Amino acid sequence: MSTLNPSGTSPYVFTCDHASNRIPRRIGQMGLSDDEMLSHIAWDPGALEVAKGLSRALNAPLIFSNYSRLVLDLNRPPSSRGHIPEVSAGITIPANRAASPQEREARLRAFFLPYHGAISDIIETRLDRATPTLLVAMHSFTGDYPGETRPWHIGVTHRFDMGLGAEIVRLLRERTDLCIGDNEPYQIDDVDDVTIPFHAEKRGLPNALIEMRQDTLISRHGIAETIERFSEVFGLAAATVLEAIR
Ligand SMILES: [Zn+2]
Incomplete structure (x- = not known):
């Protein structure tokens, strides 16, 4: 786990649960091929670059993972089958099938x-200081x-969400000609999500989980454009939402 700008002054706090496809050396390569370890089953390609760009542009804290979701999926509770997945998108993960309760x-x-x-x-540090806090989880699909x-x-x-996700959808649709999914392709649920329910919904914080399609993040230009677009939209959305809940 790493952090960037932990004391950043933005109202936003960003997370990137699936930032990395690294595997700790002691676990080896999970029994998977190089191609499988580079694919979306191991991580969210492009998501960390965007999250870091937003953290810098907005001076916002970012917390991100250093290891693959195949080792342990940080957005799946221990009760979920996806926490230490034995199968992901139809691919069996040999090292997880063999993992003992002690290893888990x-x-x-x-x-x-x-x-x-x-x-x-x-x-909690921010809330103790009465710093407005909006939690946004950055993912790619x-x-x-x-x-x-x-x-x-x-x-989105x-x-x-205390209005934040809905406002981000509205602004993206108003200001871009992109196809914006409102609770597509995924929805938040208590069985399979941790970060948003546990850290934002339980505390009553405005929140959203952003999914970026991976083919939009392949080029440097695509990443830069995405950072710029979200910096602008998040800035506008924060102003509206914080005013509404004041
Ligand atoms: Zn993800």
Whole structure:
């Protein structure tokens, strides 16, 4: 787990749960091929570059993972099958199938608890100082999922969002000609999500989970354009939402 700008003054706090495809050396390569480790099942390609760009542009705290979601998915609770997945998108993960209860517990302590502890620490410090705090989780998704058509360039996932996700959808639709998914291609649910329900919804903080289609983040230009677009839209959305809940 790493942080960037932990004391940043922006109202936004960003997370990037699936930032990396690295595997700790002691686990090896999970029994997977190089191609599989580069694919979307291992991480969210492009998401960390955008999250870092936003953290710098807005002077906002960012907490991000240093290891693959295949080692432990930081956005899946320990009760979820996806927490330490034995199968992901139809691909069996041999090292997880073989993981003992002790190994699972060791990964929980090494990765899950420090990551969510760091997010809680940053948020609680801000709330103690009455600093307005909006939590946005940055993800990317594959446009190429077997059996599904995914036309959206950006998906905004939100539920008990205090108006933030809905305002981001409205602004993106008003200011771009991109195809914007409103709770597409994913929805937040209590069985399979941790970051937004646990850190934002439970505390009543405005929030959104952003999904960027991976083919829009392949070039340097695509990443720069995405950072610029979100910097502007997030700035406008924060002003509206903070005014409304004041
Ligand atoms: Zn993700």
